[in-house]
Amino acid sequence: MRDSNPRTVYLKDYTVPEYLIHNVDLSFTLDEKNTRVVSRLTMCRNPASRSSDTSLTLTGENLKLVRVVLNEDSELGDKDYLQTPDSLIIHEVPQQRSFVLTIENTIDPKANTALEGLYLSNGMLCTQCEAEGFRKITYFLDRPDVMATFTTTIVGDKDRFPVLLSNGNRVGGGDLPDNRHWVSWKDPFKKPCYLFALVAGRLECVEDRFTTMSGRDIALQIFVEKHDLDKCDHAMQSLKHAMAWDEQVYGREYDLDLYMIVAVGHFNMGAMENKGLNIFNTKFVLARPDTATDADYENIEGVIGHEYFHNWTGNRITCRDWFQLSLKEGFTVFRDQEFTGDRTSRAVKRIEDVNMLRTRQFAEDAGPLAHPIRPDAYIEINNFYTLTVYEKGAEVVRMLHTLLGAAGFRKGSDLYFERHDGQAVTCDDFVSAMETANGVDLSQFRRWYAQAGTPVVGVAQHFDAAQKTLSLTLSQHCPPTPGQTAKEPLHIPVVTGLINRDGSPALCRLGENEAAAEQVVLELTQAKQAFVFSGLEEEPVVSLLRGFSAPVKPALNRPPEELAFLLSHDPDTFNRWDAGQQLAVQVMSGLIADYRNGAKLAVNPLLIDAYRKVLEQSWDDLSYFSLLMTLPSELYLTEQMRVVDVEAIHHAREAVARALAEQLREPLETLYLRYHRDESGRFDAGAIGRRRIKNTCLSYLAQLDADWARHWSLQQFNTAKNMTDQLAALTVIVNHPHPARQQCLDGFYRQWRHEALVIDKWFAAQAMSPMPGTYERVLGLLGHPAFDIRNPNRVRSLIGAFSQSNPLHFHAADGQGYRFLADRIIELNGLNPQVASRMVGALTSWRRYDENRQNRMKAELERIVSTEVISKDVYELAAKSLA
Ligand code: ARG
Numbered sequence: 001m002r003d004s005n006p007r008t009v010y011l012k013d014y015t016v017p018e019y020l021i022h023n024v025d026l027s028f029t030l031d032e033k034n035t036r037v038v039s040r041l042t043m044c045r046n047p048a049s050r051s052s053d054t055s056l057t058l059t060g061e062n063l064k065l066v067r068v069v070l071n072e073d074s075e076l077g078d079k080d081y082l083q084t085p086d087s088l089i090i091h092e093v094p095q096q097r098s099f100v101l102t103i104e105n106t107i108d109p110k111a112n113t114a115l116e117g118l119y120l121s122n123g124m125l126c127t128q129c130e131a132e133g134f135r136k137i138t139y140f141l142d143r144p145d146v147m148a149t150f151t152t153t154i155v156g157d158k159d160r161f162p163v164l165l166s167n168g169n170r171v172g173g174g175d176l177p178d179n180r181h182w183v184s185w186k187d188p189f190k191k192p193c194y195l196f197a198l199v200a201g202r203l204e205c206v207e208d209r210f211t212t213m214s215g216r217d218i219a220l221q222i223f224v225e226k227h228d229l230d231k232c233d234h235a236m237q238s239l240k241h242a243m244a245w246d247e248q249v250y251g252r253e254y255d256l257d258l259y260m261i262v263a264v265g266h267f268n269m270g271a272m273e274n275k276g277l278n279i280f281n282t283k284f285v286l287a288r289p290d291t292a293t294d295a296d297y298e299n300i301e302g303v304i305g306h307e308y309f310h311n312w313t314g315n316r317i318t319c320r321d322w323f324q325l326s327l328k329e330g331f332t333v334f335r336d337q338e339f340t341g342d343r344t345s346r347a348v349k350r351i352e353d354v355n356m357l358r359t360r361q362f363a364e365d366a367g368p369l370a371h372p373i374r375p376d377a378y379i380e381i382n383n384f385y386t387l388t389v390y391e392k393g394a395e396v397v398r399m400l401h402t403l404l405g406a407a408g409f410r411k412g413s414d415l416y417f418e419r420h421d422g423q424a425v426t427c428d429d430f431v432s433a434m435e436t437a438n439g440v441d442l443s444q445f446r447r448w449y450a451q452a453g454t455p456v457v458g459v460a461q462h463f464d465a466a467q468k469t470l471s472l473t474l475s476q477h478c479p480p481t482p483g484q485t486a487k488e489p490l491h492i493p494v495v496t497g498l499i500n501r502d503g504s505p506a507l508c509r510l511g512e513n514e515a516a517a518e519q520v521v522l523e524l525t526q527a528k529q530a531f532v533f534s535g536l537e538e539e540p541v542v543s544l545l546r547g548f549s550a551p552v553k554p555a556l557n558r559p560p561e562e563l564a565f566l567l568s569h570d571p572d573t574f575n576r577w578d579a580g581q582q583l584a585v586q587v588m589s590g591l592i593a594d595y596r597n598g599a600k601l602a603v604n605p606l607l608i609d610a611y612r613k614v615l616e617q618s619w620d621d622l623s624y625f626s627l628l629m630t631l632p633s634e635l636y637l638t639e640q641m642r643v644v645d646v647e648a649i650h651h652a653r654e655a656v657a658r659a660l661a662e663q664l665r666e667p668l669e670t671l672y673l674r675y676h677r678d679e680s681g682r683f684d685a686g687a688i689g690r691r692r693i694k695n696t697c698l699s700y701l702a703q704l705d706a707d708w709a710r711h712w713s714l715q716q717f718n719t720a721k722n723m724t725d726q727l728a729a730l731t732v733i734v735n736h737p738h739p740a741r742q743q744c745l746d747g748f749y750r751q752w753r754h755e756a757l758v759i760d761k762w763f764a765a766q767a768m769s770p771m772p773g774t775y776e777r778v779l780g781l782l783g784h785p786a787f788d789i790r791n792p793n794r795v796r797s798l799i800g801a802f803s804q805s806n807p808l809h810f811h812a813a814d815g816q817g818y819r820f821l822a823d824r825i826i827e828l829n830g831l832n833p834q835v836a837s838r839m840v841g842a843l844t845s846w847r848r849y850d851e852n853r854q855n856r857m858k859a860e861l862e863r864i865v866s867t868e869v870i871s872k873d874v875y876e877l878a879a880k881s882l883a
């Protein structure tokens with residue numbers, strides 16, 4: 001499987017393709033074990049290529065070649081071409097005129113456990129081609145800067161494959177002998193092969209329509225297995241909302257007459273934006289109030305939006321090479337974040353996104369696998385579908401939005417679409433469009449694309465009472481990352497506001513001439529830079545980095561009183577929430593030290609008071625209110641510690657939660673009882689907020705060792721008609737000693753054994769429990785009849801949840817969690833390298849732990865690297881994290 005020395009691909013080595021493909025005519029004769037593919041390529045030498053080589057190299061993997069024909073009539077013989085494990089080299093092709101190459105090969109979808117290329121999922125055939133899966137279907141120039149029009153004809157058995165789908169519009173079909181039929185599809189838009197898709201199977205479809213802004217009528221179809229037909233409504237509504245949003249906010253209209261979405265149960269990632277035929281993980285399509293949580297509903301809308309938005313940011317304009325992945329992913333994540341913000345609560349969405357960024361992406365940026373949002377080298381591109389490329393990539397686009405303003409950003413995106421429609425371009429082209437449209441110089445800003453690591457922004461403030469000025473000195477430095485020791489200053493927008501001591505906003509006046517504003521964007525471009533605010537009667541409290549305006553770590557040591565003040569008064573919803581988080585972090589850091597010293601854990605009353613104040617206020621946005629009431633996660637605390645102590649973190653956090661529950665018991669109880677009634681089937685912001693705050697209260701109350709609290713959770717579990725409430729109750733029961741624990745788990749399983757996505761939740765809830773015995777339980781669940789290591793969702797819900805979301809048990813000092821994970825990775829490596837390598841992540845942060853754990857984690861990584869047959873995917877991550 002692995003070349004002993006896997007090849008590294010470098011951005012600096014990019015050259016234009018030697019040949020171009022204008023048109024692709026594909027025909028598939030389907031069979032689970034032996035699908036026949038005939039590919040007719042109309043192609044020519046690329047006039048822009050400077051190579052003098054007259055041979056043609058096509059990529060291809062795991063293919064059985066049947067024949068190669070040049071220009072319709074001459075079948076090539078053995079000596080005309082050479083086959084290698086990953087290519088087909090044709091020694092001589094016409095150089096002066098275009099030619100037609102016909103290739104016939106067969107593939108075995110059933111043996112394809114890697115779920116890349118054409119594979120089988122619950123009896124249906126489907127494809128996943130991004131990034132380099134098309135080469136597992138047929139020989140091709142599998143690179144995104146080769147764009148062609150595709151026609152696809154599919155032939156299959158009518159019973160096994162009644163539905164036959166591919167990209168574009170259906171242009172023909174009919175019956176064939178032997179109970180077979182055929183369908184032809186034509187996609188008029190040029191696209192790279194990673195956007196090709198084929199789906200065949202016993203699928204049912206839900207249909208709707210959308211009228212675009214220019215009055216075109218689009219058919220919308222969602223294909224699922226029959227028993228899921230009643231779970232498509234939300235996805236369909238989400239699609240229509242996304243289509244309207246892209247018209248309103250970006251002026252972008254859909255271009256084909258048909259938009260199809262297919263949900264499949266076996267899928268390596270979330271979803272895929274294939275032109276006109278999106279393929280989704282069922283997790284991001286199927287929802288019914290009793291099977292899906294409010295979070296699922298929100299994620300579905302977000303991912304449906306994301307894939308839809310790719311039609312312009314990814315498909316019409318695609319990436320020149322895979323180093324430019326953030327061009328489409330960063331921008332499209334930014335677009336889906338804004339879409340969800342507009343559809344739900346902007347404040348809540350921003351907090352959720354930043355939470356993810358600050359825990360998981362900052363960890364990536366601080367570890368051995370740190371890379372810029374535009375990486376410059378890779379062994380396996382699938383390893384670079386990372387939080388850095390996606391989420392930090394979105395933050396970089398967001399900073400452009402902040403610097404240029406909404407109108408300036410829109411001018412830039414309009415120019416980008418106008419200039420590059422139909423092209424495969426680079427991140428630089430995107431920034432250039434923003435630059436030209438706004439007449440600004442973004443050369444320093446471009447460093448964000450090339451430099452890895454999270455910058456630390458230092459802050460010093462000085463108030464001059466006589467001059468009535470506040471001078472704010474900001475500085476920046478970025479710690480070294482692998483391969484990048486010296487860092488240059490970045491262009492960082494720091495959105496800043498000022499607050500008077502009485503809590504009222506103070507106007508910001510920068511320099512003498514500037515008009516006063518509620519807040520200003522400070523553009524930090526130097527290593528150290530001073531900004532002077534004038535006209536201030538008293539020293540204000542500075543609210544810095546509002547809305548988390550840049551992906552940086554502010555080095556601010558605020559006294560707890562000031563944090564409590566901001567929690568009460570900051571008009572910026574993000575900073576207000578963050579003040580509460582930082583206050584809790586300060587208190588918990590003290591308790592972590594106490595725990596390590598064997599001291600008693602006494603919670604600072606200031607924190608209790610701050611939370612009491614939050615509880616006493618009345619809130620319109622109850623989801624936001626629940627976030628204010630939620631303590632920073634163990635993972636966030638992990639990020640704050642130099643040497644991570646998982647036990648101390650867990651116990652310190654529990655101590656705070658228990659103290660809050662004990663001392664705020666009355667208001668928490670009242671709040672729980674106010675909202676405890678079941679509101680199943682309602683998905684407006686109000687009902688979602690009521691469920692969220694109620695369940696936040698329930699989890700606090702469960703900290704009390706009280707029969708009535710246990711009764712409340714059991715009652716909620718037994719009576720809930722919606723998955724949000726049922727799962728929240730189950731989680732509380734599973735995370736605490738509860739006499740009905742096993743009974744609830746068994747009941748939940750029995751109730752939901754036919755709903756795969758709910759059973760995923762059942763596995764995950766057990767895998768994430770802090771209760772003793774969790775490791776043994778997880779080990780036992782591997783043997784449960786519902787566990788299937790070939791299903792990525794199951795792997796993520798058991799192995800992923802345990803290793804990535806249960807720090808206490810995964811990092812047990814005896815190393816059993818590490819051994820367990822390494823065993824699974826080695827097993828998965830042979831089945832599904834992409835999923836296997838996703839699981840390596842939990843071991844790569846080994847340098848952050850104490851010596852005992854370091855040694856044990858390292859030993860497991862070494863065991864993985866020395867596996868005899870190792871995939872490029874797993875090898876790259878394990879080897880790089882040991883280096
Ligand atoms: N382009 C897809 C999305 O983000 C992700 C597909 C990635 N798949 C992969 N195997 N690397 O919408």
Ligand code: ZN
Pocket residue numbers: 306310328329332
């Ligand atoms: Zn995407």
